[in-house]
Every structure is written in structure tokens, then in C-alpha cells.
Amino acid sequence: MENKIEITENAQIHISNIIREDSGKYFRITVLGGGCAGFQYKFDIDKNKKNDDIVFKTEKILLIIDTTSLELIKGSKIDYVKELIGS
Numbered sequence: 001m002e003n004k005i006e007i008t009e010n011a012q013i014h015i016s017n018i019i020r021e022d023s024g025k026y027f028r029i030t031v032l033g034g035g036c037a038g039f040q041y042k043f044d045i046d047k048n049k050k051n052d053d054i055v056f057k058t059e060k061i062l063l064i065i066d067t068t069s070l071e072l073i074k075g076s077k078i079d080y081v082k083e084l085i086g087s
Helices: 009-021 067-073
Strands: 026-033 039-046 053-057 062-066
Touching: 009 026, 026 067, 062 067
Parallel strands: 026 062
Antiparallel strands: 026 039, 053 062
């Protein structure tokens, strides 16, 4: 499977607004052990890239993810939706 993460246009817009508000540079995804399905997904805004990070550039954001986390979520799609119960 290709080392690719797809981020929808809606998600990119929402994330880019948060990055701008937090004066960050990168949107970081980290996969941690634990949670109901065995994993927890952590999303952060970061100003710095680490040595083992892989950078994905989209039209609106820079995504960074460490190599271990990438192995667990490669091929995933990230979306942002607003519904009555939240966003």
C-alpha cells in the first residue's frame, strides 16, 4: 500500500484555520496504543519537525507523521464534517 494520507478539502480548510490561529506550521498525526479499538489518534499543531517525520504537502497544509504511525494509518482519509451532534 502506498504511503499516502488523503485529506479532504473541508479538512484542509478547517486545519489551516487552526494552524493559523495557533501560529503553527505543521498538522501532526500520531497513533498511540490504547483506546477501544486498540489505538488512539492524536492530532496536534506543531512548529517543528522531528528527524523521523515524513512531510505530506497538500494545497493548504503541511502534514507531518512519524514513520511508525504512518505504517498504521497509510491509505487513510481524513475528513471534517459539521453535524447536529458536533463537528
